[in-house]
Amino acid sequence: MRCGMGIEARQVNELFINIDPIQAGGKLTADAMKAVIAYGDGYSVCDNCRKPNRLDYISKPPIAAFHKDLADWLNMDAVRTVPGARRGFQAVAQTYVSKGDPVLLTSLSHYTEFLAVEESGGIAREIPADEQKMITADAAAEKIEDIRRETGKVPVLAFIDHVDYQYGNMHDIRAIAKVTHQYDIPILYNGAYTVGILPVDGKTLGVDFVVGSGHKSMAAPAPSGVLAATAERAAEVFRTTSIVGDVTNRKFGIKEPEMMGCTLMGATLVGMMASFPHVKERVKHFDCELENNRRVVDALLSIGGTQLLSEYPRKHTMTRVDTTGSFDTVAETHKKRGYYLLSALEEKGITGVIPGATKVWKFNTYGTTRVQAGYLADAFTAIARENGLSVKE
Amino acid sequence: MRCGMGIEARQVNELFINIDPIQAGGKLTADAMKAVIAYGDGYSVCDNCRKPNRLDYISKPPIAAFHKDLADWLNMDAVRTVPGARRGFQAVAQTYVSKGDPVLLTSLSHYTEFLAVEESGGIAREIPADEQKMITADAAAEKIEDIRRETGKVPVLAFIDHVDYQYGNMHDIRAIAKVTHQYDIPILYNGAYTVGILPVDGKTLGVDFVVGSGHKSMAAPAPSGVLAATAERAAEVFRTTSIVGDVTNRKFGIKEPEMMGCTLMGATLVGMMASFPHVKERVKHFDCELENNRRVVDALLSIGGTQLLSEYPRKHTMTRVDTTGSFDTVAETHKKRGYYLLSALEEKGITGVIPGATKVWKFNTYGTTRVQAGYLADAFTAIARENGLSVKE
Numbered sequence: 001m002r003c004g005m006g007i008e009a010r011q012v013n014e015l016f017i018n019i020d021p022i023q024a025g026g027k028l029t030a031d032a033m034k035a036v037i038a039y040g041d042g043y044s045v046c047d048n049c050r051k052p053n054r055l056d057y058i059s060k061p062p063i064a065a066f067h068k069d070l071a072d073w074l075n076m077d078a079v080r081t082v083p084g085a086r087r088g089f090q091a092v093a094q095t096y097v098s099k100g101d102p103v104l105l106t107s108l109s110h111y112t113e114f115l116a117v118e119e120s121g122g123i124a125r126e127i128p129a130d131e132q133k134m135i136t137a138d139a140a141a142e143k144i145e146d147i148r149r150e151t152g153k154v155p156v157l158a159f160i161d162h163v164d165y166q167y168g169n170m171h172d173i174r175a176i177a178k179v180t181h182q183y184d185i186p187i188l189y190n191g192a193y194t195v196g197i198l199p200v201d202g203k204t205l206g207v208d209f210v211v212g213s214g215h216k217s218m219a220a221p222a223p224s225g226v227l228a229a230t231a232e233r234a235a236e237v238f239r240t241t242s243i244v245g246d247v248t249n250r251k252f253g254i255k256e257p258e259m260m261g262c263t264l265m266g267a268t269l270v271g272m273m274a275s276f277p278h279v280k281e282r283v284k285h286f287d288c289e290l291e292n293n294r295r296v297v298d299a300l301l302s303i304g305g306t307q308l309l310s311e312y313p314r315k316h317t318m319t320r321v322d323t324t325g326s327f328d329t330v331a332e333t334h335k336k337r338g339y340y341l342l343s344a345l346e347e348k349g350i351t352g353v354i355p356g357a358t359k360v361w362k363f364n365t366y367g368t369t370r371v372q373a374g375y376l377a378d379a380f381t382a383i384a385r386e387n388g389l390s391v392k393e
Numbered sequence: 394m395r396c397g398m399g400i401e402a403r404q405v406n407e408l409f410i411n412i413d414p415i416q417a418g419g420k421l422t423a424d425a426m427k428a429v430i431a432y433g434d435g436y437s438v439c440d441n442c443r444k445p446n447r448l449d450y451i452s453k454p455p456i457a458a459f460h461k462d463l464a465d466w467l468n469m470d471a472v473r474t475v476p477g478a479r480r481g482f483q484a485v486a487q488t489y490v491s492k493g494d495p496v497l498l499t500s501l502s503h504y505t506e507f508l509a510v511e512e513s514g515g516i517a518r519e520i521p522a523d524e525q526k527m528i529t530a531d532a533a534a535e536k537i538e539d540i541r542r543e544t545g546k547v548p549v550l551a552f553i554d555h556v557d558y559q560y561g562n563m564h565d566i567r568a569i570a571k572v573t574h575q576y577d578i579p580i581l582y583n584g585a586y587t588v589g590i591l592p593v594d595g596k597t598l599g600v601d602f603v604v605g606s607g608h609k610s611m612a613a614p615a616p617s618g619v620l621a622a623t624a625e626r627a628a629e630v631f632r633t634t635s636i637v638g639d640v641t642n643r644k645f646g647i648k649e650p651e652m653m654g655c656t657l658m659g660a661t662l663v664g665m666m667a668s669f670p671h672v673k674e675r676v677k678h679f680d681c682e683l684e685n686n687r688r689v690v691d692a693l694l695s696i697g698g699t700q701l702l703s704e705y706p707r708k709h710t711m712t713r714v715d716t717t718g719s720f721d722t723v724a725e726t727h728k729k730r731g732y733y734l735l736s737a738l739e740e741k742g743i744t745g746v747i748p749g750a751t752k753v754w755k756f757n758t759y760g761t762t763r764v765q766a767g768y769l770a771d772a773f774t775a776i777a778r779e780n781g782l783s784v785k786e
Contacts, residue, residue: 003424003428003430003431003663003667004424004427004663004666004670005667005670006455006458007428007431007454007455007663007667008453008454009427010431010432010434010440010454012434012437013434020436020440022435022439023434023435023437023439025435026434026435026436027434027435028433028434028435031396031397031398031400032397032433033433034402035396035397035400036430036614036660037396037426037429038400038402038403039396039403040421040425040426040429040664041405041406041416041419041421041614042415042416042418042419042421042606042607042608042609042612042613043413043416043419043608043609043615044403044405044416044615046413046416047403047405047413060401061400061401062400083477083616084476084653086653086654087653089653090653094512105638107638107641109638111645111648112654114638115634115648115654116653117636118634118635118636118650119487119650119651123639124636124637124638124639126639126641127640214435215436215658215659216435216436219435221429221433221434221435221659221660221661222435222437222438222659222661222662223616223659223661241504241507241508241511243507243510243511243517244517245500245502245507245517245519246516246517247519247520247521248500248519250507252504255504255508257508257511260477260479260480260483260505260509261479261504261505261508264615264616265608266608266614266616267429267614267615267661267664268614268615268616268660268661269615270400271433273400274396274397274398277397277398
């Protein structure tokens with residue numbers, strides 16, 4: 001089945017249980033699917049754009065109300081939608097970071113945070129994770145002091161991932177925020193794996209910014225995301241334009257330079273809006289998601305030689321395992337080599353593991369039902385048994 | 394009909410002939426509609442991401458081939474997709490503009506170009522349009538000399554709109570490029586109203602960058618766009634990352650900081666790809682579009698007191714008229730005031746004119762059939778007659 005010349009229609013989530021680590025939270029809801037068709041045309045949301053002519057003021061479709069609801073839901077003062085979390089990082093870095101400024105990241109930070117620092121001319125300084133792959137407030141304080149001793153400056157900004165992309169570990173960002181604020185360093189909460197997945201309360205966490213990803217965790221089409229700020233920081237990052245045309249003396253009203261004017265448009269925005277009521281509901285049931293994840297993790301750990309690299313008990317459904325001592329031992333002699341694992345999973349209707357990976361790999365059970373989680377658990381142990389690995393009962 | 398809580402499904406292009414000035418080129422093709430459903434899920438295009446792990450290298454769906462085709466089609470050396478034309482302006486401005494640098498714009502430049510200059514700390518210097526609202530190469534040369542006399546510097550970058558958003562006039566960017574290159578100023582061709590609408594050949598125009606808008610002119614969902622460059626400029630704007638983590642010594646491969654890493658994803662990208670064969674075909678028939686536009690313009694000009702503010706004969710279908718001497722005289726006494734015009738149009742199945750506008754307004758006939766163009770022409774003269782305005786036969 002095709003959807004254009006040479007483009008096969010994608011049916012991954014129709015045909016498989018998909019445990020891809022980055023795709024689990026971005027599957028569209030049925031309402032979002034309707035929305036992308038109804039609002040697919042380029043400037044679809046601009047039919048009823050009226051003064052002051054900024055997209056987030058439009059009331060039909062209810063974009064203005066959505067922005068307010070989103071800010072309330074995150075317990076932050078102001079929200080803008082952006083084309084992906086990375087564009088939120090970029091806006092904040094461009095506001096605070098000048099050439100040569102140190103910026104606090106962590107040894108588990110996502111590459112897009114590094115690129116935001118690089119584009120604004122900053123220097124990346126990583127807070128090291130401890131042996132348990134956790135970023136602690138003590139390590140943050142120590143790093144800031146190190147930087148100060150070394151450069152005479154404190155970092156101008158901190159990007160901290162609440163749940164990191166490498167291990168899916170949950171870091172104590174509230175405690176880290178207390179530390180950065182002792183040095184007047186604004187802190188950005190990277191919620192790419194949390195906003196839309198579990199409850200996030202920006203004021204309680206004490207952060208200056210909350211960034212979320214629509215296509216990673218809010219059941220929205222790509223590229224989409226959210227940048228929320230406290231009132232104080234909103235005045236800085238969402239400052240309005242002051243540039244003037246030297247011939248025409250034109251000014252550009254309440255457009256915001258860091259947002260490049262009007263924010264997220266069309267199918268991406270309305271898809272995010274259509275999914276939002278479902279997303280608000282689903283974060284309340286994250287305990288069930290963890291319970292489903294536990295079943296799968298426990299099944300994997302019952303296979304002799306398997307190690308969990310993520311923290312345990314799990315606080316997030318995105319999980320990293322090391323199966324060098326189990327599934328990988330089979331790959332050595334299997335005629336399909338390392339590809340046998342994904343192949344065996346796909347025969348059982350499961351996909352999302354990197355083809356050929358049998359050593360260190362990640363998966364995400366988010367969005368599976370209880371029955372699917374049981375099925376996943378059984379599938380892994382069955383494949384282990386079929387290949388002669390030991391499984392604890 | 395709803396597509397989510399509180400969101401009415403949009404049916405503008407199903408129920409009306411839509412002459413909105415910015416919406417005409419961004420209506421999805423049927424293939425793009427299929428694509429946004431098939432690739433609606435967040436990270437949908439990443440199923441087959443393999444080393445070197447950058448989105449524009451993915452071959453299934455055929456993203457890599459699309460990038461190559463797009464570069465060939467624009468006759469440029471390298472192409473990246475971006476979330477809207479403005480993100481192309483931003484990437485180029487961030488590369489070349491430092492604090493206090495003068496940047497060449499025009500008195501007809503779009504606000505997003507000003508914001509790109511502002512965000513990078515540059516100073517906007519407008520080439521004035523002449524009395525016919527045209528930007529000439531002579532005026533460009535004069536402006537550069539003025540800036541040099543005044544500041545001792547020449548501009549570091551020029552943004553020139555081939556067809557401007559105010560009048561839909563077509564400016565001689567080839568001649569302007571010759572001038573800017575005499576001063577070694579890189580020139581960005583803003584093709585928001587041309588790429589996807591009429592043939593664009595970057596090398597023949599002699600420009601350094603070509604920027605296009607997917608949602609404005611390439612029948613793609615928002616936000617989407619394209620940034621094309623010559624080989625020389627590609628090495629600058631599409632330079633790869635050089636930042637290093639100070640603890641982990643991590644590097645980030647071939648990710649590009651000005652692109653913020655992986656480029657346009659999911660529904661927006663695949664929508665653009667699905668429309669591309671149709672877009673390539675339609676630009677070949679721009680003469681028919683101009684002929685349709687001429688019928689509507691001539692009809693409007695047959696109404697006594699109407700003035701065309703755009704150049705004539707028209708070289709683009711987006712057109713600005715002044716009906717202060719015609720339709721606006723009716724508004725003074727009509728019970729619906731200025732709203733009567735859109736109301737009368739909508740009764741005839743036409744929409745896209747700003748509600749209440751009867752003085753200076755814009756419309757775009759792009760994409761109408763010959764029959765629809767005739768219908769539009771007749772509708773305007775009929776409304777004029779119904780309201781007692783004189784119409785030349």
